[in-house]
Amino acid sequence: MSEHTGQGRPTRPTRRTFLTASAAATAAVAAPLAAGPAAADSQTHNPPGPGRPAHPQQPDRELRALLREVDRDRIEATVRRLAAFGTRHTLSDQDNPERGIGAARDWIFAQLSGYAAASGGRMTVQLQSYVQQPASRIPVATRITNVVATLRGETAPDRVYVVTGHYDSRATDVLDAVSDAPGADDDASGVAVVMELARVMATRRSEATVVFAAVAGEEQGLYGSTYLAGQLKAAGVDVQGMFSDDIVGSSTADDGTRDPRTVRLFAEGVPTAETPAEASVRQSVGGENDSPSRQLARFVADVADNGATGMRVRVIYRRDRYLRGSDHIPFLREGWPAGRFTEPNEDFAHQHQDVRVVDGVQYGDLPEFCDFDYITRVARVNGAALWSLAQAPGTPKGAIVVTTNLTNDTTLRWQRGDEPDLAGYEVVWRETTAAEWQKVIPVGDVTEVTVDLSKDNVFFGVRAVDGAGHRSPVAFPRPGS
Template sequence: MLKIRQVLFACLVFTQQASASASASASIHSFAPPGLCTLADIWPQGPGHTLVPQRPDAELTKILAQIDPARIKATITKLVSFGTRHTLSNQTDPMRGVGAARDWIAAELRSYATASNGRMTVSVPSYVQPPATRIPTDTVISNVVATLRGSEESNRAYVISGHYDTRVSDPLNFMDDGPGANDDASGVAVSMELARVFAGHVPKATMMFAAVAGEEQGLFGSNFLATSLKEAGVDVQGMLNNDIVGSSTGDDGTRAPFDIRMFAQGIPTTETAAETAKRVSIGGENDSPARQLGRFVAEVSQNPSTKMGVHIMYRPDRYLRGGDHLSFLKQGFPAVRFTEPHENFAHQHQDIRVVDGVQFGDLIEFVDFDFVARVARVNGAALWSLAQAPGTPKDVVIANKVLGNNSTLSWTADTGADGGYEIVWRATDEPFWSHVIPVGQTNTATVQMSKDNVHFGVRSVGKNGFRSPATFPFPG
């Protein structure tokens, strides 16, 4: 108790000094903000031990080293060569239009699948979209999906996607060239390159590498894919959307070549009003399945093999904008979106032209292929770490019938968690899990720490050392 009082007193003194400094200075940035001291400062030696981020094993390190900027350049160059890939463009011309791009992507993925000994299959699921806001006539929407079957007997799967359609300034203009080098040949190249390098490996869970259409007209392709997977009963435990990941330089000249943004939704789209009220009542706004996926990706994807920093943005997407991951969130699947750190809007959704010496248009000359390769490594590290780990724990609850300073959690045991389970925790104002408590092969455990003061999660462990994302407990 004396130690706690000493730390609290030090925090109070610091806060008072900071406030005084703020009054004496004209700059708001001249002092550290009040509230810097957290529960972690007061109880630095809580139960368990400090969480150490997972690092790539030998196989993943080898996989990430195979990601080739030259091959990514070749993929983007080929996609740009079709002139336009607008959803309303020609679907039968072998050289120009969305149909030619679709057929080339499928053929390329099938060539990769030959290394999989039959584990990877390629399909082109399609449907006819009736007229909508940006679809004036009945239009065939086709996705291209390479599925790498996992070794375990389950319906667990992970999806990575980019959209192969493009547009110019007028979303209904399907005649003019729309190169779409960055938006989103870059994301398609990430998905395809990972399909190529993973084809020769055997993950535990199934991986799906997708190139979807109709994004620019209203997320039609991804909605079709997500809805189909939901109806088929596929347990999609993570979806990674790559959209505009081709450059690290913004239109103001700002560069961040070793950083990527990752957008992660807070309160889930699928929750009822009552469920959301319960989440808010226990302070779980920052602990949605998408945020847990985001924490996991940040943990496993920032290392010397990727050379990238992953920055979680606490919103579903960029401000009042959207992408294909939203279709998966709508179906209740955890999903995040990767987008370059600084966008150049002269190179997005623009007619190709020069105005006052400024080049407009999504041209390949503005793509940084080494940057795209690093983004692919971030995705690859996350995808392999997800697929090799046991599934994310289900039905995690925390006992609340009896008041007390201990916390009892329980969950549904999974035979895939052959290495047992771990309880993770963090102070309520911390963004990432900070401590881990191994609890072994059980489906319930009591922690000598009050649920009032920290957030808990439960993650599964494989004998291979891979951990799953954590699941946030609700009152049970």
Template sequence: MSDRGGISGTSGISGTTRRTVLATAAGGGIGAALGGQGAAHAAEPDDAPAPGGRPPSRELRALLKEIDHERIEATVRKLASFGTRHTLSSQTGRKRGIGAARDWIRATLTEYAKASGGRMTVELQSYVQEPAERIPEPTRITNVVATLRGSEDPDRVHVVSGHYDSRCSDPMDAESDAPGADDDASGVAVIMELARVMAKRKPAATLVFAAVAGEEQGLYGAAHLAGRFKESGARVAAMFTNDIVGSSTADDGTRDPRTIRLFAEGVPTAETEEEAEVRRSVGGENDSPSRQLARFVRDVAENDATGMRVRVVYRRDRYLRGGDHIPFLERGFPAARFTEPAEDYAHQHQDVRVEDGKQYGDLPEFCDFPFIARVARVNAATLWSLAQAPAVPAEARIVTSALTNETELVWKRPPGGPRPVRYEVVWRETTSAGWTHAEDAGDALRHGVDLSKDNVFFGVRAVGPDGYRSPVAFPSPQR
């Protein structure tokens, strides 16, 4: 998506007509108007640039260049070297078990934090999980959390996670080797590399890099982290988990090294029935905060600097599976899951062994480290753009007090900083996946468009002084 939709206007009713937008749609111009975001992506060679997307700023390009696939590889291999990181494994061993991995992650993040001048802090978040289905006895669950405090809007929080526990074929086997390179040393390597690169910088809003435990036993670490945020009243504006992001090769041997999947739910998990009914009445099932985050990711992270395409999947997660974004969704926070384009189940969760001359197990040898680095760049582009942009406009409404063929939107300024310098009203056909048109609304809190609200979906976003745009706020009806 480019910075503008190719259609400009003032804070009042613009010169754009209903005939104009329909003609543009019929001619295929809507997808092209914002950089081709809605177009289908053909297969490309490994070294091909990514399509579409908003060009990154100079500061963001510099940040993305610092992400190092060799350092990521070293992190994955180090985590795999602990033998097993099973939640029920040793918490006191120095070379083997989840405790050794925990201590290494903490020490490494603490070293990275030195570059922050005190703005990044590292802590262990621990609690005792009582016996449950995959927890036979009281077990300490510990998250390793690095927090980079925002310089302008520290109360607005963006979380990125990977889980550092692992498992083999038997989820209760805490003794056998379970190197867990792809699931999920790859995700932990992403968040640690992001922490290293961003520690030297000053994001406007707060960024949290979390290596969580207990995922394979029941998403326990993530649930604890999300619960802590909920209890404290934190403004968690976005959460992304990176879970199984280590390989670009499917179980049939085909490769897709330029695509990362992003799972994003529709009707929010935590929405009340009354809220869900309002959403259904206006056709907003595809416009949850998590779906707006997914559109935002494609907008800021599909470009030549990341070299990646983001394949948004309109589901909360895969069949029979669940990730660490779910506890955040259950507590009402926008969240989504990054995962590789096609999982190789022949290696995932398999015991380490050699059979018929083939090696099995979740080993580093099956990871694609340049691919993981590109996934890290997608995350970095997303998190930095979120942190530098204003928050989402508050209380967005579409005026429905009269039957007209025009549309008027109203909203309030978002809390915190950076303060918006202007706003944009965006719209798309109801059958379009992404926002396709934008119109400048200036610094007003009300804007009219000469288009029928019955025929297209509208939204509003804030634009900061450096041109960073917030995710879109989807309006509810105001009578």
């Protein structure tokens, strides 16, 4: 059996991994990897079969330094400055230099431009505008403007990761563009995360491209993010991951419950952009829990749920909350993996409320109700995820599990990436009842492997590894030949 490169010609021998301890040990030297702590040797975490137990990817020295630079005081200053514009409603004044969405837009642009000035030309900033004609929650033609900072990658610039926060706000009445709507939690907190990461990453050299966007029109119907996703799609951009940070300002619920060390990450199952036929195939082979967005979420938990961020990433197997939607949804509609970060508990009494005092209690989405230490930790989670994605190889493409013959082993194929520091690949697998990948089989720099484990009994995936041990998200193979 020969390896397939995507051009139909064999170039290297295949790798066959046998269900023996000696074969697994031999395969373990195929690619250099960062060592992790020992896992519990149990049926749950270490099922019998080829490979070694899966461990989280430990942050390297460069990532730890990046996370230490995330500045709590800068994040607080950003939230307070955005709230001070009074309202940032999409329909508010665009020309007033002190109040309204136009003033907020210009301030964000100036701040990001300042960060870009320190990037050595690697980061550029633009105002991305279009006129939205009357539509749902848009009674008159309205200019909607995204503020977009792009940190261009140096070795894989065509591979792109996106992070957004929406800088528009709203009062209780979604069409009230006049009343104060400071929008500290929803969503100055998310914009502060995006801006702080742009500042910290601007001075660093990234392998892949990272886009930091403050988008508008979210409260009116995801207009800004829909336009951003559409522009990227029209340009043929390879977006391999996207995060929306929306309401990440506090961990305190309306009943006083606090969970300051957890952030939720919503990740859909069957992809939004799949056709009914594609969804039927995925469900028939048991891939409902293996969408690209779920693999992206597993990656985030793998690299960001640790002591370096001080946070637990709670992955939620849903596209978003009931009655709510955020700026990751337009990216899902374009067929890209995307997820939404949001706080673990919500105080609905302080969301979308006009600023007012009732019985001596002040209401409204004000900075006083934000936890700036919490936002800082959420920024570190985002930073760990984005930087790890941008420094690792891309997610393997064209992954298939061969299903043309009745066999008790499994053959996997994929296309080789073109990253200059690509070292090889790993096959991962788990029991069908397990949520996370349980075992890892390093297989070296090949694009075909046969594993002595039945494809009928477990789930398989493939991920790339570079010379420094950075791993890509997992590609879930589709049935093929």
